[in-house]
Amino acid sequence: MAPNLRLFYWPTSSASQKALMALDEKQLDFKRTIVNITEGEQNQSWYLKVNPAGLVPVLQIGESFISESDVIVEAVDKLKNGPQLVPDPSTAEGNLVQYWRQKFSEINIFLVTFGTITNPELVCEKLELPPVYSITKEGWVKKSDAAIKRLLKVKASNPELADVVDKKIEIVKAKQDAEGLDIEKVEKELQSLEKIFDEIEDRLKKSRAENIVEHWLCGPNFTAPDITLTMLLGRLNFLKQFPR
Numbered sequence: 001m002a003p004n005l006r007l008f009y010w011p012t013s014s015a016s017q018k019a020l021m022a023l024d025e026k027q028l029d030f031k032r033t034i035v036n037i038t039e040g041e042q043n044q045s046w047y048l049k050v051n052p053a054g055l056v057p058v059l060q061i062g063e064s065f066i067s068e069s070d071v072i073v074e075a076v077d078k079l080k081n082g083p084q085l086v087p088d089p090s091t092a093e094g095n096l097v098q099y100w101r102q103k104f105s106e107i108n109i110f111l112v113t114f115g116t117i118t119n120p121e122l123v124c125e126k127l128e129l130p131p132v133y134s135i136t137k138e139g140w141v142k143k144s145d146a147a148i149k150r151l152l153k154v155k156a157s158n159p160e161l162a163d164v165v166d167k168k169i170e171i172v173k174a175k176q177d178a179e180g181l182d183i184e185k186v187e188k189e190l191q192s193l194e195k196i197f198d199e200i201e202d203r204l205k206k207s208r209a210e211n212i213v214e215h216w217l218c219g220p221n222f223t224a225p226d227i228t229l230t231m232l233l234g235r236l237n238f239l240k241q242f243p244r
């Protein structure tokens, strides 16, 4: 019998989308807990007990909690037989899957997303974002300040979480620096993304030439890198970067 599964996630989070697609692809039933990261729910004490990093997604399998979307995809894959999302790396397909998983893990999706949103010069068409995502660099600094204040309150009323909260505050502070969103840094990230997309295009051409019925990034089967690519295309479409 399949174990009891619960996914803690936020629907528009890129990492959550990877976990959701993996569960869907393997046709696994799971319960859902929405963690509203736009309201700071990931830093509430109940969730810090689920994931001390205060990040979504987390997959609960029975009594254990797994974080990190790539680890979740692997765990989901192992829960059920059938087409494999992460084939054995000693096979040619598995080796290619490993290569693309590594390549995709180097993309700074945070910088691509918030760097594009906070530098309107980089947007190909005007963004029409829901207010919660429509943020300026100053707004980003203020939002991070508010998150730190909320975390300090959590620490005051949950002394057992002091270390966890301190670590999370350090992470929020490191990301808070608006210089991290400097247009040059974002442009550089978008340029390296363009190179990756050139390579994706070559890979897909090769896959199409080699596989008549279906062709995906690493061959005839839909695998983990196709999940990341789907999420990435969705994000770039959201950011109106397709013309580029």
Ligand SMILES: N[C@@H](CCC(=O)N[C@@H](CS)C(=O)NCC(=O)O)C(=O)O
Residues within 6 Å of the ligand: 013, 014, 015, 016, 037, 042, 054, 055, 056, 057, 067, 068, 069, 070
């Ligand atoms: N490497 C992690 C990244 C998780 C992550 O950054 N999640 C974001 C949403 S996409 C989050 O929870 N952000 C809330 C925060 O930074 O406080 C993974 O792949 O699961």
